[in-house]
Amino acid sequence: MKFGKITLFVLAAFALVFSFILFLGSFSQTGTSIPVWFSIILAGIGFIMIFFATRAEPPAETGQNVTVNIDLPGQVGMDTIKCKSCGGVLSEKDIKLVAGAPVVTCPFCGTTYQLSEEPKW
Template identity: 35%
Template sequence: MTLKTLLGYVVSALLLFFAVLYALASVYMPIRIWISALLFLAGFGMLYFVWRRQPTKIVQKLEVPGRIKVQEIKCPNCSASIDIDQIKIVNGVPTVKCPYCGHVFEVTEEPKW
């Protein structure tokens, strides 16, 4: 959590606290209800912007059924060996870019039979 995010949460909590305080005090002075409404809007607006700025983290896990036999992946264009760390998931399909020739191809799973 960054300092800006923490400061945003603290400021929005203070704004909402004062909004409730002014809403309760509006019994004695009705104009305070408008100040309370503005403080509520500012507090919830601050919370919205703090939550919206946080990046979403996407984690993809790959589960392999049963036993797996690891085979070397080779580029179909130049027959160069491909490092497993270069595999990326694009639209749900594992794809690889060859570091030697630049050819992009899909990694397919061969049937087990």
């Protein structure tokens, strides 16, 4: 919570507690009379502070969509990718980027493994 909200809640609590004490003290028979309206105004100020402290803030962004585009240099020949377990042909929709590494899941046997690029030398 922000400092301003905490301050408003604390001040509202003090205002409500003191308004209740003053309300009870206004009916004392000791001769000193505290007006009832003063405690009612103090309670109203406390409730107004609670209202402003609980007002809704603008909603924060819930999430971000991340799009990864891979630019390949020059001419790139695409070979068919086959599953290491069952030999099924994998398509580009079966490859996902997980924690920065390409991971493929075979739609036929359900095997999941990380793709690795082997050196061309």
